[in-house]
Structures are given as structure tokens and as C-alpha cells.
Amino acid sequence: MGSGSRGRGFLGLFRRRRADELAQIDAEITAFGEALARYEFTSALPSGPTADETANETANEAADETALADYGRALDAYERAKRDFVGDRDRADAEDVVRALAEGRHALARAEARRTGRPVPDRRPPCFFDPRHGPATTEFPWSPPDGVTRPVPVCAADAARLSDGLPPATTARHPNRRPSRAARPPAPRPAAVQPPPAVGAGAPWRPYKTPPPGTRTAHRAEGRGEREVRLHRPDPAEPALLVIRSSYEGEVHLVDGAGGSGGSTLVMPHALERTMVLLPPDGGEHVRLRVEKRGPWQLWLQSLEHVPVLERSLSFKGRYVFRHEGGPAAIRFSHRGSGSCWVEELTGELTAGARLVSGKGTCDLTGELPGPGLFRVRANHDWSLTRRT
Secondary structure (H helix, E strand, O other): OOHHHHHHHHHHHHHHHHHHHHHHHHHHHHHHHHHHHHOOOOOOOOOOOHHHHHHHHHHHHHHHHHHHHHHHHHHHHHHHHHHHHOOOOOOOOOHHHHHHHHHHHHHHHHHHHHHHOOOOOOOOOEOOOOHHHOEOOEEEEEOOOOOOOEEEEEOHHHHHHHHOOOOOOOOOOOOOOOOOOOOOOOOOOOOOOOOOHHHOOOOOOOOOOOOOOOOOHHHEEEEEEEEEEEEEOOOOOOOEEEEEEOOOOEEEEEEOOHHHOOOEEEEEOOOOOEEEEEEOOOOOOEEEEEEEEEEEEEEEEEEHHHOOEOOOEEEEEOOEEEEEOOOOEEEEEEEEOOOEEEEEEEOOOOOEEEEEEEEEOOEEEEEEEOOOEEEEEEOOOEEEEEEOO
16 A cells, blocks of 8 residues: 555544544534423422411522523533534534533533532533533543553443443543444534524423524524624514513613614513513514623514413413413412512503403412403512413
8 A cells, every 4th residue: 555545544534533523522512402401490499388488489589590590601601612613623623612511511510409409519520431421420540441540530320330340331532442333423513503402393392481493593692791682583574572581680671773872672670580572563674682681691582473372271480471362261360479460461562451460479369361362471470370161
């Protein structure tokens, strides 16, 4: 074999190794996105007797706020990893992606600990054998073939396998072995940034917690701190619903004039963690927003066809917009928390209409939906709405 053939063979081997490394990182990004999509914002802190309701409510709210903040940091890290991965040629290029994923996994682990009432974990390196296993829980002596034994950080599952004399669950980081062709992860995605799994096919959709499936990048935005955002309307000729989520201090303004010169309208004050704003068609293709938050935030535009329908019952925490498609129906509305709450009908111009039920603090109310239409719940705490038969 000539030197040219040897050179081409070596170059081919080098390219395959780089492709395998990038495919592994791509799989880690995908797995982390799926973990974010599976996360549930439901506090597991216990509810106490009536005398302790206020204290427990305060504890639950604090846990929810900090968990949401950690989740926001995890989302930021995921988006940063996706963005930084575009154009990387090998693992050395992708070190910033690896760091972002490690930060994101730690933030998600903190959010899960707060949600379930467990101690918040310290920052730990990812499992040596596969970062998708999550943060390491201990160190275990390990040696590669013909290599020197050294302690490596491993997850609990791999620590148990190694203690039993079994190999780790994956050999992704094994320096002298490459996965077989059939077992290799898929090739890296194209350079175009893909939408996150949270809005992709097959991911569970949670109304007003994640964007509707298929939401395009032009219709949503995520970030941290102050920023001006321009979102493309799903259909300029139709109304749209703007959803904003953030547990951090600060406000969000809807900018009325081009370039922010025509004034603005406050749509999310400091006190709210989530809000929904109905936007009638105004002839423009874009919606301008000025975000003045101190931490992570997420917002998106969705068409009214994605507004949830009241079938039998709904429950949520905070503001909500829903659709009723039947005739007149009796309802029961229960609210648990402080502050005013009500359910109101929305007019054809998407403005506030008649209040169907109204109360304050912890209360149970009855009323009636007049018929098909759009309706809005105004509340800051947990509530449930049931259609009575």
C-alpha cells in the first residue's frame, strides 16, 4: 500500500473518530432536552392541617419559585449547548457544549430536589462513563485496558455495577473501544438549530407550561435579564395569545411603536410568575416586547386553537385562558390562597366581559358559563374549575 493510501486511511479513521465524538455529544444534548421536557412543576412538599395552611403555602411557593429559577437555568444551558454545538468539528471544539450540559444537569438536579423536598445537591461532575447518567455520587477506582488505575466520578448505578464486578452501563468514554456501527448514536444534526424536544412530536404538552407542539422558533423566545424581543405572529390576520413565564423580579412591556418609540404597555408586573395576554390582530406581523427581568424568562405566541377546552375540569396555579364549546353550564370554582380571584367572560374584542364568579382568599364558588366562548381565570394561587352535571 502506497503512502497516499495510508494517508487516506488515516484521514478516514480520524474523521470517523471525530464523527463518533460529535454524535455522542449530540446524543447528550438530545437526552438532556428530553429530561427537561419530562420535568413536572408540581411541588411534593406536604400540606398541613388548616392551622398551618399559610406556612405551608409560603413554603410551597418559595420551593416552586426557586425550582422554577433552577429550571430556567437548565433551559438556558440547554439552549446555549445547542447554539454552541453548531459548526463544532471535534470534541475539543465542543468543550463549551460539554460545560453547558454539565451546568444544565446540575441546575435540573437542584430543581428536582427542591420540588421533592430533598436536600439540594452540591455541584458534582457528571458520571465519567456517560454524562447522560447524571451527576456522579461517588468516586470509584477504575483502569482502562493496559492503563493505570485511578479514581473516577461515577453515578450510583455504575458504582453498584463496578462493585459487583460488572462493566459500567456504557463504554462511551472508553479510550480504546469504539461502539459498533449498529450501536452508534445517530449522526450529528444539521447546522440549523432545531426546536427543543419540549415542543417536538411525542413530547407531552402541558398548556401554559410549555409551548404547543410544533411552535416555531420565530414564535418563542427564552433568555435571562433585560432584552428586547420581536416575535412573529402565527397568523397576522388572527388573534394570538402571548404567554410569559418567569419567577424573577421585573416587568415585561408590550412595545406599541416601531423600534420602541411609540410607548409601551405593562403586560407582566413584578408580582406575577406567569401571565397570558390576548392580542387582537393589529395589521402587523410581529409583536415587540421589552423584558426587564433579573433572571431567566420564557415567552411565546400561540394561536387560539391551542387554548385548552373545558371538558370536565381544569386546575392550575395562577392566570389561565380556556375555551368552552357547549351550551350554558353550571360551574364550581375553588381557590386556595390569598388575594382576589374570579372567572370572567371575554368579549369578541378579547377584552374583559362579565364576571361569572368572584371571591377572595380561600373560597368555593358556583356560577354558570353562558355558552360557548373564551373565558379567563384571574388568580395568583392554586384553583380548580369543574363543570357540574
